[in-house]
Amino acid sequence: xxxxxxxxxxxxxxxxxxxxxxxxxxxxxxxxxxxxxxxxxxxxxxxxxxxxxxxxxxxxxxxxxxxxxxxxxxxxxxxxxxxxxxxxxxxxxxxxxxxxxxxxxxxxxxxxxxxxxxxxxxxxxxxxxxxxxxxxxxxxxxxxxxxxxxxxxxxxxxxxxxxxxxxxxxxxxxxxxxxxxxxxxxxxxxxxxxxxxxxxxxxxxxxxxxxxxxxxxxxxxxxxxxxxxxxxxxxxxxxxxxxxxxxxxxxxxxxxxxxxxxxxxxxxxxxxxxxxxxxxxxxxxxxxxxxxxxxxxxxxxxxxxxxxxxxxxxxxxxxxxxxxxxxxxxxxxx
Ligand code: SF4
Numbered sequence: 001x002x003x004x005x006x007x008x009x010x011x012x013x014x015x016x017x018x019x020x021x022x023x024x025x026x027x028x029x030x031x032x033x034x035x036x037x038x039x040x041x042x043x044x045x046x047x048x049x050x051x052x053x054x055x056x057x058x059x060x061x062x063x064x065x066x067x068x069x070x071x072x073x074x075x076x077x078x079x080x081x082x083x084x085x086x087x088x089x090x091x092x093x094x095x096x097x098x099x100x101x102x103x104x105x106x107x108x109x110x111x112x113x114x115x116x117x118x119x120x121x122x123x124x125x126x127x128x129x130x131x132x133x134x135x136x137x138x139x140x141x142x143x144x145x146x147x148x149x150x151x152x153x154x155x156x157x158x159x160x161x162x163x164x165x166x167x168x169x170x171x172x173x174x175x176x177x178x179x180x181x182x183x184x185x186x187x188x189x190x191x192x193x194x195x196x197x198x199x200x201x202x203x204x205x206x207x208x209x210x211x212x213x214x215x216x217x218x219x220x221x222x223x224x225x226x227x228x229x230x231x232x233x234x235x236x237x238x239x240x241x242x243x244x245x246x247x248x249x250x251x252x253x254x255x256x257x258x259x260x261x262x263x264x265x266x267x268x269x270x271x272x273x274x275x276x277x278x279x280x281x282x283x284x285x286x287x288x289x290x291x292x293x294x295x296x297x298x299x300x301x302x303x304x305x306x307x308x309x310x311x312x313x314x315x316x317x318x319x320x321x322x323x324x325x326x327x328x329x330x331x332x333x334x
Contacts, residue, residue, distance in 0.1 A: 002076050003037040004174060004206050005061070010034045010070035012053075012060045016279060029278050030056040032230035033070075035305075040173070043200065043207040045221030045238065047214055047253070051275060052227040054210045058176040061208070062094050063087060074174070092122060095167040097160075099179035104163060105151040111137065111162055112147030118169045136165040140195060157188035164195065168203070177209045181216060193220055214257055218242055223311075226250045229286045230278055232305070236312040244326075246308055246319040248291050251326050266326060285316070293318055293325075 011034075013027040031053040038044050046054045060067045063079055072079040074094070079087065098104040105114055112133050119129045134144035140161040151159055160180060167175055177196065181189040197220060199205060211217050217224055218238055225235040226249065234247040245251045252269040259265045271290045276282055282289050288298040295318070303315045308323070316322060 001039070003073075004040045004075060005038040005208075006071075006073040007037070007057075007061060008035050008071040008073070010057065010060060010072065011068045012056050012065060013068045026279050029230050029281060031060060031067075032278075032281070034227070034230070034232055036225055036232065036235060038174070038206055038208060040206055041200070041204050042222045043209050043220050045209045045211065045217035045224040046227060047211055047217050047224060048227035049275060050212060051278065053230040053278075054212075054227050055178055057227070058096070058178050058208055058210050062091075062096055062176060064096070092118075092170040093172050094174045094176070095170070095172040096176040096178060097163055097167050097180045099182050105159060107151050109150075110147060111142070111149050111151070111154070114151070114162060115147075115165045115169055118166060122170060132169065133165075136168060137162075139168070139199075140165045155188075156184050157192060160184060160192050161195065164192075164199070168199065171203070172205065174206045174208070177207055179211055180209075182211065182213065189216065190219075196220065214242075214253055226253065229275065229281050231286060231315065232313075233287065233316070234312075234314045236309075236314075240309070240312055244309075244312075244323060246312065246314045246323040247287075247316050248293050248322050249287050251322065252292075255326075287316075293322055 010031055012031040013029050015024045016026045016028060017024055034057055036044065046057065048054050056065065059065045061072055067080055070080070074090065082090065115133045115136055116129050119132060124132070133147055137144055137146055142158060142161055142165070151162070154162065180196065181192050184192060193216065196207070200207060209217060209220055221238045223235065224238050224241045225232050226247065227233065228249050234241065234245065234250045241250065242254065245254055252271050255266045255269040269292060273290050276289055284300050285291070285298040285303050288294040291298065297317055301317070303317045305313060305315045307313050308319050
């Protein structure tokens with residue numbers, strides 16, 4: 001079947017200028033050649049440290065920011081070539097939920113107006129709008145009476161429910177969830193994640209789920225992609241990635257997660273140095289300046305994106321060695 005979304009070699013560069021209108025002196029390569037597919041009804045998690053390009057990837061796919069290069073095929077249509085009017089029509093099917101529900105909700109609008117806004121934009125008649133708003137508020141765990149309240153009268157978790165209701169108003173197919181629970185208390189996070197998963201089952205939604213917290217992503221994702229300096233470095237089924245990470249960067253991220261079960265505890269891999277500037281990514285493998293396994297070849301030659309097991313993709317010359325190194329061998333543990 002045609003994937004719902006296919007992203008091919010997506011790039012988003014920001015020019016660096018001397019002064020506001022000055023000469024372009026270089027580019028910040030926020031997203032630098034990212035490719036993946038997303039199937040109907042699935043959740044693809046996208047993780048990495050801040051500045052790795054995951055948020056820009058999500059926004060560029062929806063064309064909230066214009067891509068510099070690459071293709072974004074949505075149900076086979078290339079969004080990068082779509083005229084603005086056609087893109088606006090398709091937008092109904094693609095929504096985004098932001099990290100900070102307070103920042104993304106107009107403080108002067110009531111909850112009802114906020115949820116109704118996309119319906120107004122797309123010309124849904126008033127009577128139907130009111131019915132739909134009440135239904136949506138109830139579906140996300142608020143009540144129809146909440147329609148008259150203002151954003152500041154809600155708790156953080158309730159505000160995120162409100163932005164979910166707004167995102168669902170037009171029956172989308174694809175929802176980009178951009179760090180949807182990062183600003184919330186841990187106790188509230190799982191309620192919102194459960195709600196998102198219930199809604200996915202009920203409405204057959206497809207999620208691109210962006211987060212820096214690997215625990216959160218594991219909980220909700222079918223597959224997970226790991227990004228570093230504007231590139232995907234590893235992509236696999238969620239269980240596969242968490243049990244048998246093959247890229248040294250993924251291994252380091254996973255080793256930082258507290259693991260209560262001593263049987264499954266991993267040796268902590270501490271990365272040296274900072275993430276290099278996306279304006280001047282390192283030669284060869286971009287991770288070589290911080291990689292505990294780096295060798296001469298890594299500095300010279302960019303690793304190919306290759307499958308080391310079915311459905312398990314990685315960009316590392318020494319992925320097999322790296323995989324053997326973390327101890328958990330495929331099939332050795334439940
Ligand atoms: Fe490390 Fe080399 Fe693999 Fe890059 S290619 S992740 S530097 S071992």
